[in-house]
Amino acid sequence: MKYLKSLFVLMILGNNPIFAQNIDISANRVKTDYSINFKKIGTLKPKSTDEIKSSNWIIGCETLDRDLTDYEQFKTYLVPLGIKRLRMQAGWAKTEKVKGQYDWAWLDKIIDDAHSRGLEPWLETGYGNPIYEGGGGVNLSAGIPSSPEALKAWDKWVKALATRYKDKVHDWEIWNEPNFGDNEINKPEKVADLNIRSAEIIKKIQPNAKISGLAMGHIDLKYADIFFKVIHQKGKMHLFDNMTYHDYVYNPDANYDRVAELRLVLNKYSKTIKLRQGENGSPSFGGPNRGAIGDYDWSELSQAKWNIRRMLGDLGHDIESSILGIIEMNYGKTSGPITRMNVKGIIESDSLKRAIRPKMAYYAMQNVASVFDDNLIRIKNLHDTHNINATVEKDEVRYNKGTDRSIAVYAYKHKNTKKQLFTIWNNEYIPTNTNIAKNLNITLLNANLDQPVFVDILTGAIYEIPENQIERKGNRVSFKQMPIYDSPILIAEKSILNF
Secondary structure (H helix, E strand, O other): OOOOOEEEEEEEEOOEEEEEEEEEOOOOOOOOOOOOOOEEEEEOOOOOHHHOOOOOEEEEOOOHHHOOOOHHHHHHHHHHHOOOEEEEEOOHHHHOOEOOEOOOHHHHHHHHHHHHOOOEEEEEOOOOOOOOOOOOOOOOOOOOOOOHHHHHHHHHHHHHHHHHHOOOOOEEEOOOOOOOOOOOOOOHHHHHHHHHHHHHHHHHHOOOOEEEEEEEOOOOHHHHHHHHHHHHHOOOHHHOOEEEEOOOOOOOOOOHHHHHHHHHHHHOOOOOOEEEEEEEOOOOOOOOOOOOOOOOOOOHHHHHHHHHHHHHHHHHOOOEEEEOOOOOEEOOOOOOOOOOEEOOOOEEEOOOOOEEEEOHHHHHHHHHHHHOOOOEEEOOOOOEOOOOOOOOOOOOOEEEOOOOOOEEEEEEEEOOOOOEEEEEEEOOOOOOOOOOOEEEEEEEEOOOOOOEEEEEOOOOEEEEOOHHHEEEEOOEEEEEEEEEOOOOEEEEEHHHOOO
16 A cells, blocks of 8 residues: 555545544654664665554554544554554443444444454453443443343343454453452452353354453452452353453563563463453653553653553563554543543544644554564574573574663564564663663674664664674674664564565
């Protein structure tokens, strides 16, 4: 799919103007003060979703059920981003406003449009519906349906939902953040029961459906243990493909030990169900009531760094990763604990929910999607040798980072050519609003790199590495004085890249 260098579309729907998109695809679409004294040879070219078979990423299209965003405003940004899967809520209360009567028009429009663009909705069955006594709430931190009448209506709703969209939706989630805040209704035992009854209904209609459970708002190991135990004891773990968590942390690299602990808890009951990071993201500026991790001096620069570090960190841990969200969400006083504009979106919006422009994070995430698709395979068990003269097996790949500072390093190979790519960044601290690099010597053992280049993922800029900064000796290749900072860079085989 080809786009004009500066694309501006003005669409009219009825009498309402919809300002669609102004996407820059020029080589300089992201500019920073990150200084590299290498010769620039190109810029990563974005890939639209029709150029990508599959990838590790999901983009959040949340809160459509509560009218905090407008799908019509951002739909044309989705395909150029390069991420196929969309996370969204189905909105029981928005669909059934009169008992027993479903008005599907709003959701049909979204699902049909997404499907027509080759996109894949990941659809959540919640929230609740207050037209039923004990029907649960409609906002973040809402209680689940609890009364016999409401649960019967819930079952009917889930059945109708799965039946209607079984040909266009194959990935489902049951609820959102049941353990959020001080909610006393959503005991893990009750939430597990709701997950089971919902998954059984979906599977009966769509046997090959992929279903995610839990959707934990922060990693609470005790809550998760009870939730998993109930499902296991009832012999229902087979209904689920994923258990999801949302663990917002200021440093996107700081929670993998906690995720590993959650994995150990899940392993007690199933070693085949995957963990999926179901919602995470960073604001583009800070302030009170901005939602998770909002009370920090964020900028578009640090937001972009946070998002791509989380994407590539999750990829390096074999965890599917969802970023919140495609556009800023216009929360109001009745929308739950967040009472102001949620600026985690990668598109700026206004008080009328109109899309204004892509932020730096949009373009940075385009760069990630352009490189890391299903053609790349992660090289597992990569670690620092601490000794550049270490002996390694012929099929092993190792690295030495030349410093005692904490540096994230992950490695990948192309499934056909076997040529390699390494992601590297300083993971010690929260992404900063400056770009201060530290020159490090990076040594790779058994690396398959014939024409290595240096890539700044944030800007997409590709640089030639000077010959006098590359030293090859036997199975060892050393890259001298590489400028490493708190945003991912690549040392990659040139042929792997799309530019």
